[in-house]
Amino acid sequence: MKKFILAVISFMSIGSCSTHTLIADKTPSSTLPKNVIMVIGDGMGPAYTSAYRYYHDNPSTKKVEETVFDRHLLGLSSTYPAAESGYVTDSAAGATALASGVKSYNGAVGVDVNKKVVQTVLEFAKTQGKKTGVVVTSRINHATPASYLSHNESRQNYNDIADSYFDEKINGHFKMDVIFGGGWKHFLRDDRNLVNEFKQSGFQFVDKYEQLDTIDPNQPVIGLFADVGLPWALDDTSSYRLSVMTKAATQHLENKQGFFLLIEGSQIDWGGHNNDIAAAMGEMDDMAKTLEYLETYVAKNPDTLVVVTADHSTGGFTVAANGIYQWAPEPLRAMKHSPNTIANRLTTENITAKSTNMLFNFDLTEQELSSLIAVKQGAQHSELEKEGAGNPYKIKNASKINKALYKTVKHLIDQRTNTGWTSSAHTAIDVPVFSFGAHSHEFIGLNDNTDIAKKIFTLLGRK
Numbered sequence: 001m002k003k004f005i006l007a008v009i010s011f012m013s014i015g016s017c018s019t020h021t022l023i024a025d026k027t028p029s030s031t032l033p034k035n036v037i038m039v040i041g042d043g044m045g046p047a048y049t050s051a052y053r054y055y056h057d058n059p060s061t062k063k064v065e066e067t068v069f070d071r072h073l074l075g076l077s078s079t080y081p082a083a084e085s086g087y088v089t090d091s092a093a094g095a096t097a098l099a100s101g102v103k104s105y106n107g108a109v110g111v112d113v114n115k116k117v118v119q120t121v122l123e124f125a126k127t128q129g130k131k132t133g134v135v136v137t138s139r140i141n142h143a144t145p146a147s148y149l150s151h152n153e154s155r156q157n158y159n160d161i162a163d164s165y166f167d168e169k170i171n172g173h174f175k176m177d178v179i180f181g182g183g184w185k186h187f188l189r190d191d192r193n194l195v196n197e198f199k200q201s202g203f204q205f206v207d208k209y210e211q212l213d214t215i216d217p218n219q220p221v222i223g224l225f226a227d228v229g230l231p232w233a234l235d236d237t238s239s240y241r242l243s244v245m246t247k248a249a250t251q252h253l254e255n256k257q258g259f260f261l262l263i264e265g266s267q268i269d270w271g272g273h274n275n276d277i278a279a280a281m282g283e284m285d286d287m288a289k290t291l292e293y294l295e296t297y298v299a300k301n302p303d304t305l306v307v308v309t310a311d312h313s314t315g316g317f318t319v320a321a322n323g324i325y326q327w328a329p330e331p332l333r334a335m336k337h338s339p340n341t342i343a344n345r346l347t348t349e350n351i352t353a354k355s356t357n358m359l360f361n362f363d364l365t366e367q368e369l370s371s372l373i374a375v376k377q378g379a380q381h382s383e384l385e386k387e388g389a390g391n392p393y394k395i396k397n398a399s400k401i402n403k404a405l406y407k408t409v410k411h412l413i414d415q416r417t418n419t420g421w422t423s424s425a426h427t428a429i430d431v432p433v434f435s436f437g438a439h440s441h442e443f444i445g446l447n448d449n450t451d452i453a454k455k456i457f458t459l460l461g462r463k
């Protein structure tokens with residue numbers, strides 16, 4: 001029933017704005033959305049949301065069930081960066097465009113092509129008296145979150161960016177009230193302990209998901225849950241950690257003036273770069289769970305706008321490859337460990353039918369099993385030859401064997417599912433735009449990535 005009501009509401013709002021102009025320009029600020037939630041699926045091109053539909057499908061019914069993405073699709077976004085970087089964006093230029101409405105060069109964090117600082121929607125929201133937050137599954141100073149919170153000529157300056165989160169203030173206030181993700185490595189350093197500095201300035205610090213239930217809503221909070229990025233959703237102690245962090249963030253941010261929250265499913269992109277469909281679908285499942293939570297949030301708080309898009313697509317992911325009319329997600333639905341973890345275990349353990357069936361959670365064919373054994377033996381052998389005869393195999397060579405096994409595990413899954421990849425990097429295809437809640441109809445049709453920021457600025461009250 002709720003789904004039906006949501007569908008009717010979104011149909012009505014589409015019908016009421018056929019001219020496709022920004023009605024925010026003409027409406028008093030009291031009717032602007034109180035809360036704005038921007039969700040970025042890093043690397044989440046259209047193949048990912050289509051594949052998720054089939055992954056998510058209940059095979060015991062003939063119907064292909066609708067996903068949360070299907071319910072809220074409104075348009076597309078182009079992703080190209082400034083001319084200096086051609087047509088294919090990286091995540092820094094992509095996020096800078098989505099955050100500030102300005103196209104820049106690949107690698108730029110919150111600066112334009114002349115390396116001049118550009119204001120972001122998060123910063124503007126703060127100047128309007130709203131609370132602000134960032135929730136990601138990468139390190140919190142990675143390209144996408146950094147492009148909303150920081151300004152740096154290079155995304156690679158991770159420690160500088162981390163420092164700026166503490167050092168840069170707006171009207172004497174920190175830019176963020178809530179920040180969740182990974183990054184101990186950059187916030188607990190020998191030369192600077194930013195966690196202590198934040199704590200001394202009144203922030204709460206948490207480093208376990210369970211602590212999210214007990215945070216004080218009256219104090220800002222920094223949550224770091226890993227050294228760098230969080231573990232893959234498939235391997236993490238909570239496979240729905242993006243959704244868990246999002247729920248805590250929205251509850252923490254609620255206040256009279258409203259809030260701006262950036263959420264990033266950072267690792268869909270990493271699944272794409274690694275050509276790892278199992279890891280990518282695990283990340284998509286966490287993203288879907290997060291959006292389902294936001295649907296319930298908007299149902300209770302209809303003055304909230306949610307905008308969901310990607311910064312680019314990754315990997316040239318193909319849902320059915322090799323000239324075959326089939327994509328078979330069944331093995332992906334069964335998997336409980338990432339291919340990374342499976343490869344790690346097979347590196348140190350004996351490869352047997354029993355161990356592989358446990359790790360994959362489906363039975364391997366004899367051919368699949370012997371290919372894994374052969375790859376491991378081959379990698380061990382070449383390492384022994386390099387080390388010289390008589391030199392016993394040492395664990396320090398495990399990384400070569402691990403790499404070979406990881407590749408083979410992914411290949412096996414690609415073959416079973418008939419998944420294809422054409423790149424280990426980003427592609428320039430347009431990405432889907434989803435939106436629901438207050439003023440969501442503003443995002444219907446083809447957007448440029450910079451339009452998304454421009455519309456959000458307007459909806460936050462910028463004249």
Ligand SMILES: [Zn+2]
Nearest residue numbers: 043091269314
């Ligand atoms: Zn990427």
